[in-house]
Amino acid sequence: MQDQPLLEVSGLRVAFPTARGYVEAVRGVDFSLRKGEIMSLVGESGSGKSITMRAVMGLLPPAALARGSVKLLGRELMGIEEKEIRRLRGSRMSMIFQDPLTALNPVLTVGDQLTEAIRIHQPRISPKEARERAIELFRSVAIPYPEKRMDQYPHEFSGGMRQRVVIAIAIANRPDLIIADEPTTALDVTVQAQVLELLSELCRVNNTGLVLITHDLGVVAGMAEKVSVMYAGSIVERSTVDDLFEHPRHPYTRGLLGSLPQMTGDIGRLSDIGGAPPTAATIPAGCAFNPRCDYAVDRCRTETPALETYGPTHVACHLAHTLPEYAEQRKTA
Ligand SMILES: Nc1ncnc2c1ncn2[C@@H]1O[C@H](COP(=O)(O)OP(=O)(O)OP(=O)(O)O)[C@@H](O)[C@H]1O
Ligand code: SF4
Ligand SMILES: [Mg+2]
Numbered sequence: 460m461q462d463q464p465l466l467e468v469s470g471l472r473v474a475f476p477t478a479r480g481y482v483e484a485v486r487g488v489d490f491s492l493r494k495g496e497i498m499s500l501v502g503e504s505g506s507g508k509s510i511t512m513r514a515v516m517g518l519l520p521p522a523a524l525a526r527g528s529v530k531l532l533g534r535e536l537m538g539i540e541e542k543e544i545r546r547l548r549g550s551r552m553s554m555i556f557q558d559p560l561t562a563l564n565p566v567l568t569v570g571d572q573l574t575e576a577i578r579i580h581q582p583r584i585s586p587k588e589a590r591e592r593a594i595e596l597f598r599s600v601a602i603p604y605p606e607k608r609m610d611q612y613p614h615e616f617s618g619g620m621r622q623r624v625v626i627a628i629a630i631a632n633r634p635d636l637i638i639a640d641e642p643t644t645a646l647d648v649t650v651q652a653q654v655l656e657l658l659s660e661l662c663r664v665n666n667t668g669l670v671l672i673t674h675d676l677g678v679v680a681g682m683a684e685k686v687s688v689m690y691a692g693s694i695v696e697r698s699t700v701d702d703l704f705e706h707p708r709h710p711y712t713r714g715l716l717g718s719l720p721q722m723t724g725d726i727g728r729l730s731d732i733g734g735a736p737p738t739a740a741t742i743p744a745g746c747a748f749n750p751r752c753d754y755a756v757d758r759c760r761t762e763t764p765a766l767e768t769y770g771p772t773h774v775a776c777h778l779a780h781t782l783p784e785y786a787e788q789r790k791t792a
Contacts (some may be wrong), residue, residue, distance in 0.1 A: 463533050465635055465668040466492040466515070471527035473507075473514050477740060481524060484510050484739040486692035488527075489766070492685075494635065495666040497659060499679040499700070501715065502689035503736050508672045511689070512638045515670075516554050517544035532635065550580040552636040553629040555658075557644050559621035562628075563613040569624045570609030573597070576628045596627040600657060619650035623657070630661055637662065640672045655682060676716070680704060688712050691737055691747035698772035708774045710752045746777065754778055 473485035485507045492498050500508045514525045517536065529536045531551060536544060548554075556562055564572060573596060574589040584592070590609070597605035600623040613621055622642060629637055639658060643651035659682045662669045673679060679686055680700060687697040688711065696709040707713045714732035734751040737743060743750055749759040756777070764775045 464491040464530075465494045465496070465532060466670075467528070467530040468511075468515060469528045471511065471514055471529065472525070473510050473519065474524045475520075475739065476522050479740070482739045483742075484692050485514065485525075486742075488689075488692075488694055490687050490694060490697060492636070492668045492670065494668055495663065496685065497662060497669045497671060497683045498685040498687060499683040500670060500672045500687050500689060501674070501676070501679060503732075505736055505738065506689040507692040507739075508689055509640055512554070512640060512670060512672065516548060516552060516638060517541075518548075518554065546580075549576060549634070550632045551634050552638070553632075553634045555622075555625055555629050555637065555639040555642045557641040559618065559625045559645070560613065562625045563621060565613055568610050568612055569616065570611075573609075573624070573628055573631060576631045580632045592631075593627075596631055597624075599630075599661070600624075600627045602627070617650075618646050619654060622646060622654050626654070626658055626661070630665065630667070633665055634667060636668045636670070638670045638672075641674065642671075644674070688715065691742050692739065693747065693775065694766065694773075695748065695776070696772065696774045697766075698774075702771045706772070708769060708772060708779045709748075709776050710754050710778075711748050714751075746775075 468491070469489045471485055471488040472483055474481040474483045488511050490498070500512070502508055510519070513519050515529050519525055525537065527537065531547065536547070563569065570590070570593055573593040574586070577589045577592055578584060593609060594605045597608060602608050602620060602623050613624070616624065642658065643654050646654060655678060659669070661667070671678070671683060683700050685697065686700050686703050687694045688709065689695070690711050696703065696707070696712045703712065704716070707716050711732070717732070732751060737747060745758070745760040745762055746752070746755070746764050749755045752759065758777055762777065764777045766773045766775045767779060769779065
């Protein structure tokens, strides 16, 4: 089907056991992604970004309890057998993590790891064909001298080159969906830009959907079409990148964009907001952001706001309909 979303996440909740019973780290997340689309997921540390996307991949810690719906090209993934989700991982969807060293096996050559990734999902391919395909993949991620580099071990590669190997493994079977969880944070700044450019180019060429978790607003602005902002386990605002940067509605989003210089040059990282975010066990009643929000009213302490639609933006704030104008007036008063 032409218009079928690539990924549809609805009502996703994830809870962890604690001494005081289960506490929810992801509290009802909804979003969708089309083929070839790039969405950024942003929010402070502990807001639930990684857990949300691990739930999509079926990669949660065993103690975690997940509910809700995750559909990949219309197919429900929640509750399917482990064997089946393992088959989909690496073939239809793959995940790239922050630290390429933990993703690679130190005692196998990078070539063996890449050919293994190819052969596990394409068992009929011959070793020679798998090696040729691996060399071609190394070439596509701009690893110089790919034939020679195939026989080296991860420690012989720089951080940036290692992350290219991980990207080559992630795209080896031309997945429909890639989830990249802060894929370049461990790399130095110039290498970060090259690796991200490569990843977005590969997604464009292959029409792969990409969810990119990042703390870097410059990356969001430069790469993504859509953005979702998470706070305390929920998406509090989601929109197109253009609209979110131009008209952020949620006070939390406005706070994150607070240090945003004009939309030129280095946009920078998420801004610090006064106070600390709650942990999963200490999320307050009402709007989870209320203890830190300058605009909070009584209702915010008792009633949880639902996501409502304003043009291309969906925002969960009781005052979202008045806030941009109100904030503008306060600024000029
Ligand atoms: N294995 C676990 N056991 C119990 N609770 C966990 C576990 N992993 C995560 N959590 C809880 O889930 C919350 C969300 O964690 P998550 O790793 O998704 O945050 P994040 O938004 O990715 O943060 P960061 O930006 O630091 O990577 C954490 O604050 C923590 O309370
Ligand atoms: S609902 Fe209330 S506390 Fe929450 S962000 Fe909106 S104004 Fe602030
Ligand atoms: Mg994380």
